[in-house]
Amino acid sequence: MAKIWIYAELSEGKLAPISLELLAKARALGGEVEAVALGKGAEAAATILGKHGAKKVYVCDDSVFDEYVAQPATDTMEALVKANSPDLLLFGFSLDSREVAGRLSARLGIGQVSSAVDVEAGGGGFTARVSYFGGSKIAKMKVNQKPAIVLIRPKSFEAAEVGGSAEVEQVKATVGADSKRAHRLERVAEKGDKVKLEDAAIVVSGGRGMQGPENFPLLEELADALGGAVGASRAVVDAGWVPYSMQVGQTGKAVRPNVYIAAGISGAMQHTVGMKASKVIIAINKDAEAPILKMADLGIVGDALKILPKLTEAVKAKKGG
């Protein structure tokens, strides 16, 4: 039976959602499913990982992994991989995990498949699916090595609790003398405790068509009325209108809410790859030729600045009545 490992990502003592998504896939692949949790909160995370199907969790509850970027985790992963020989090693394609995956891959002198959306077993190995050209093409890539290292984009699978508990194996931090170098001095959160974009059931996003940052409150008001979160296209993040934490797309966050409302977003592949898994897409754009209208369940050719305030009022009225 293939030994499948997932790299559980911890941030500020909390398990990143991608870790549980990876477990759902690992379970479906039907191997011996195990996880590695490094950093503050690893012990508590093991319980959650067990409930999501991990049979065993290698745990190291040590703050060295939080204090220093990538290198201590790479050193410890290298030691664990060499001692336990997993067949498949799944990482999230997230900012923190990909750094460790890249370093580990170079350390072991083996390649990896990055930015994949799926992975399947067969032919005595694993095949990853990678989406190209904004998700219009899927390449099937065979990984010819052990361990096969595959990085999966967030929101590719749905996490599911199946009950159960994991055997916990305490491991020690293996950290090279020269690995405490990229020192994380401080973590700064830019947004309050509103609904998190990647977890929101409703996302209201704005692009260039919003004309300027001064009009983003129109999106926030609608999102508040719907109990959702506000997102943005890369163009407006690059222009400095809103912070990167709001960016949806290839180089931003992946979301799959029940409803995605795109206001003044043209629908470049860079953006749509991050939101096309939404259940219902509503697009408002002045340009009748905008690509976003071709993928929306409901497309409105019109001015978002005029429609949004009226829609907010209508939603409030409906909820009130």
Add this chain to the structure above:
Amino acid sequence: MKIVVTVKQIPDPNGVQRLGTDNRLVRDGEVVLDPGDEYGVEAALRIKEAAGEGEVVLVSMGPAKAADAIRKGLSMGADRAIHISDDALAGADALTTAQVLAAAIKGESADLVICGTESTDGSTGMVPPMLAELLGVPQLTFAKSVEAGGGKVKIQRQTEVGYDVVEAATPALLTVTAAVGEPRYASLKGIMAARSKEVKKLGLGDLGVSRGTAAEEILEVVDAEQRQAGEVFEDDGTAVDKILALLVKVKAV
């Protein structure tokens, strides 16, 4: 302060992208300097200017055409370049690319190596961390701002919720985002000056690197399932009613 910036030429993202019979991206059309790398060049030039001294060296791996992308970076103000070009490198994976770049950069003894966060065409995001590992330096990634000097570098590292402040002693590798500053336009003077700047050409043999077997093999490329277009209306004053009706239908309101 010596700064190496990795640069890549990519097919014009505004052009039509297609795959060849080998299922690899066709790279024979218009090529441009990867927009992500322009931020790397800009960040390097700003660090050099703030320090009042230093050298910015571009390193690129790519076919003969990559010379255009390199020239663009030199026109912006980089001092010289190294261009690794070898037919044996066509279709190289991220690990091979990182090994080749590392071999070329090692001899430079740079204080900083700056990369984009990921290429616009391949988007694997794997070359920077692999390169940092192979060079034996720490990686300070997704920088939205950079302060360098006095043997140290400190960045604001973009995160899903805000940013981290990360610091390391040099040498170090950075990846930079668009937030580090709008890339400057090449001035006419810059374009003229770039013509006489040194571009050292290297092959695999010069670097003592041999191409290994790629870990990954493309079996096939298929069309992804596409979303079906729904209804599109010109806003005639009923847009709000239509959207609200749909929101009610899917129980969002």
